[in-house]
Amino acid sequence: MNRTQSFIVRMTKDELQTLDKKVKRTGMSREHYVRTLCNNKTPVELPPADYYALVREVRALGNNIHQISAKANAQGLLDAPMFKRHADTITAVADKLTMVCLPRNSD
DSSP states (O other): OOOOOOOOOOOOHHHHHHHHHHHHHHTOOHHHHHHHHHTTOOOOOOOOTTHHHHHHHHHHHHHHHHHHHHHHHHHTOOOHHHHHHHHHHHHHHHHHHHHHHSOOOOO
């Protein structure tokens, strides 16, 4: 799209700082942020930095649980201590994800 129109918006220092904080949380440019608002959309914040590492950890744990289940099914038994260890770890990671992904009050 060819954007040829522009305008100037005058703000106080505090207003500009507030805008910049909100823009930074989305990873957008100021212009993209304002266009998003003008199109009646809500800009979405980027996930916290450790979100992707936690997702990778949960996926790896899920794979481990799958392998344990397959082994138990094939052999007709279950390695209960290993299964409990992985289940406890998944619970801990889920708790971390909840803490990390809750809305932050950083205005």
